[in-house]
Amino acid sequence: MDTRNISYFMAVYEQLHFTKAAESLGISQPTLSQQIRLLEAELGAPLFDRIGKKVAVTEAGRLLHHYAVKMLQAERDARSAIKELLSGQRGTVSLAVLPSDLDFQLVPLFVQFKQKFPDIGLKVISTIQVHEEVLAHKVDIGIGLQGSLDKRLVQEPLGSEPYHLFVHSDSELAGRKEISLAELEEQALVMYPKGYLGRDLIDEVCVNARVELTTVMETSSANSLLQLVSAGVGATIQPRGLLRQHPERYRITRIPITEPAPVRRLELVYHADRFIGSSQRQLTDWLIHFLKDNIVG
Structure with missing residues (x-):
C-alpha cells in the first residue's frame, strides 16, 4: 500500500466528508475519491459507506485505521532517523x-x-x-x-507529590502546621469539576476515609482556583509545588494534609x-x- 493513499484515507476518516478532506489535502474531490476506490480495490473491501451526502466508516475502515496510524508513524520515524544520521540536525520535540x-x-x-x-x-x-x-x-x-x-x-516513574490545602494568607488557618483530612469537611472549597484528574484523585481518598467535601465553586483552571483563594472565596486542595514558581503573585499559604493525604504519582x-x-x-x-x-x- 502506498502511504500517500493511506494519508488520503486518514483524511477522509477524520473528516467523514470527501470534499472537506480533499480541501485539507490540497487535491480535488474526484481525485481523492478515485484514490480511495483504488485502495478499496487493492484491499478487496469497502472502507466507507456512502449514503447520500453522509459518509460512514466500515468495519474494514476501522481496522485499517488501527494499522494506518502505525504505518504513517513508522514512515515518519524512518525519515527522522535517516535525516538525523545524515545531517546531524536536531529537530523539534513535542511534549x-x-x-x-x-x-x-x-x-x-x-x-x-x-x-x-x-x-x-x-x-x-x-x-x-x-x-x-x-x-x-x-x-x-x-x-x-x-x-x-x-x-x-x-513508563518512567518520576516520584510522588502530596496535595496541600491552599488558604488565603489572612485565614485563621494560615498559621497551622498541618490539617487533617476530616477537618476539610468544615472548609468551603473551590475545586476542579468532577471528572478532572486531580479532583477524582482527591475524591477517591475522601470516599475511602469517609470524608465529604463541600465545594462552593468549581472551575477547570488552576489559575482561576488560585485567584479565588487569593480573593477569599474559599480554600483549595492542590499539589504541594503548584506555587513554587512566583508565589508572590498570590496571597496564599500552603498547609500539609495529614495521612491519609491525597498524593499524585x-x-x-x-x-x-x-x-x-x-x-x-x-x-x-x-x-x-x-x-x-x-x-x-
Missing part, C-alpha cells in the same frame, strides 16, 4: 503535560533547556489526556499521572515502538532529572 504543571511548574525547565540546546525546537501542549496523546502519536513524550502498565508505552511516557532521536533523549533526561529534583520526591 504533552498537565495544564497546571505547564502553567506553574515546567516553564523554568523549558527556559534552561532552550539555553542549553538552542537548536532543538520544543512544542508543548496542555492536556489531561497525556497517555492518549502519546498512544495516538500526536506527541513524542508525555508527563502525566501514573497509569496502569501498558506494553505499548515506556507522576510518570514520563513515550511510545515503545517509536524512534527516539537525540533531541527526544536529551529532553527526556532533562525532564526526569528536573522533575525528580524539583517537583516530586
Whole structure:
C-alpha cells in the first residue's frame, strides 16, 4: 500500500466528508475519491459507506485505521532517523503535560533547556489526556499521572507529590502546621469539576476515609482556583509545588494534609515502538532529572 493513499484515507476518516478532506489535502474531490476506490480495490473491501451526502466508516475502515496510524508513524520515524544520521540536525520535540504543571511548574525547565540546546525546537501542549496523546502519536513524550502498565508505552516513574490545602494568607488557618483530612469537611472549597484528574484523585481518598467535601465553586483552571483563594472565596486542595514558581503573585499559604493525604504519582511516557532521536533523549533526561529534583520526591 502506498502511504500517500493511506494519508488520503486518514483524511477522509477524520473528516467523514470527501470534499472537506480533499480541501485539507490540497487535491480535488474526484481525485481523492478515485484514490480511495483504488485502495478499496487493492484491499478487496469497502472502507466507507456512502449514503447520500453522509459518509460512514466500515468495519474494514476501522481496522485499517488501527494499522494506518502505525504505518504513517513508522514512515515518519524512518525519515527522522535517516535525516538525523545524515545531517546531524536536531529537530523539534513535542511534549504533552498537565495544564497546571505547564502553567506553574515546567516553564523554568523549558527556559534552561532552550539555553542549553538552542537548536532543538520544543512544542508543548496542555492536556489531561497525556497517555492518549502519546498512544495516538500526536506527541513524542508525555508527563502525566501514573497509569496502569501498558506494553505499548515506556513508563518512567518520576516520584510522588502530596496535595496541600491552599488558604488565603489572612485565614485563621494560615498559621497551622498541618490539617487533617476530616477537618476539610468544615472548609468551603473551590475545586476542579468532577471528572478532572486531580479532583477524582482527591475524591477517591475522601470516599475511602469517609470524608465529604463541600465545594462552593468549581472551575477547570488552576489559575482561576488560585485567584479565588487569593480573593477569599474559599480554600483549595492542590499539589504541594503548584506555587513554587512566583508565589508572590498570590496571597496564599500552603498547609500539609495529614495521612491519609491525597498524593499524585507522576510518570514520563513515550511510545515503545517509536524512534527516539537525540533531541527526544536529551529532553527526556532533562525532564526526569528536573522533575525528580524539583517537583516530586
